[in-house]
Amino acid sequence: MPDPRLSRLALGVTLFRPDPDQVARVRAQAGSGFAAVIAFDNGGLAAEAAERLARAGVTLLSAGTNLGIAEALNRIAGAARDAGADTLLLLDQDSEPPADLAVTLLAALDRLRGAGCPVAVVGPAPAPAAGHKPPAYPPRPGAPARDGLAPVQFLATSGSLIDLAAFAQVGPFRADFFIDGVELEWCFRAWSRGHGCYLARDAAIPHRVGGGVIRACGVTMPRQPLFRMATYLRNAVYAWRLPHVPRRWKLAQLAYLPLQAGLYWADAGFRPAVVLRLLAAARDGALGRLGPPHDLPQDAPQDPPQDPPQDPPQDPPQDPPKDPP
Template structure:
């Protein structure tokens, strides 16, 4: 939760068809946050639950339909800036942040500022959740650590604290990416504009990605719906066209993406339709055809 002493830290939560326990979690966060709480409904929030959130003081935003995670985060950031916030702690509806999360990240950002190190975002170390693969954050080559703060190429948005002044300079999340690879592209862009991305290793939060894990040949990857895997593949291929994405990363992805796609196809039972969908997604990325994913199920983020 944001430190009650820091009224200029806002809490942003993205919602999509939240269950009762998820709404209760946001209500609990609003009760103890001591800061501006902003939620974006990306679809499926009932009128009764919306009213409960508003009554609890949550600034509830909605476009009336699913606009994707990137656009939702941009709307939250704009609302936080309008409220006078300097920092924004992002969470998703499934996040169960430890009590020290906001205080630890605010302290980490303060330590970087005192050291004269410009940072766009500071996040917690990913902790595994049962049945899910925790994300891995590759280190940023050539950038020294600062105590418990490690420079990384990118990190997940959920659980991360964004410096809103840096956000203004780096620019918004790419809404044409819609959902997958959003934070990866933004963090690479931040590095290219002189703002670092750091993990606070003394703070951790569980991450739940996908609906299980695909394991083969010593590799583990999240098990995702087909439209999510296709969007990830599309956006990763498109990222090869971006000058701020490091060449080393592009080369690593050129080797790794076909392997991931192959493992996903095998996990599907080698269905031809899955292979064609993945190949089409890679082609869309190469040609720059972005936006809402093809075959996006109604009401899904």
């Protein structure tokens, strides 16, 4: 019998050209006792697959075009509220969560609420996936652990449980970021508005980003398509303008982004077109030119932005920032 707490939880899944096994995993969730199972099609879902999802009871959203991961998540959150849910568990089409993930995260959220801790999101620890770099979530300076739950700067969206009341106060994901850095900006904004982001170490989920890894100079980063690396770089540069992004994070990124870009260029064979695209992306970020990348491929699937394409830099030794913990 499904846990009664699941009746107030919606499950949201983002889709982009899913294969039959991925569609089947979404269909299988429809009978799990959730308030709603909501899928957003960002393109490429076959009509027959859409019909099978609808017959299974999945709420299928689509705009007929690729709106990016951030807008897809925002529309899923709106549909979850309309379904009467107060929490939202986010997954992507590649996710293979443990059967007890939702219950474990709900219990973690209850412990945080019981401790009087305002929380925006609680998520699982990253489990290793063969051939992929697992994300690392740096701790939030000045924020104490709560009942075994670790405060972190940010969490990947996939596998995370969002408190929808907090989501309404923090605001939606930035649609103009489109795909990369979406979760970083939102989590930093959540912390600045008094809502924490917490890691539940008693739950884990594999994360897969990119196609292989780049290893050099002691750095490991996913090997991404050029438009993904450029969009990440653009959004990271733009984030320097945002007051809620901690100063120490900006300083670390100031040193780290050129290293990442250089390693990516080297991995691409030092092709001039690659470095010119990355330089243009940095310029666009500095000038605030956001939105869908102009070289977004329309005929190939995109990995969701589960984590930034980098080893998150460690905070440099200096006084903690003055933004609210």
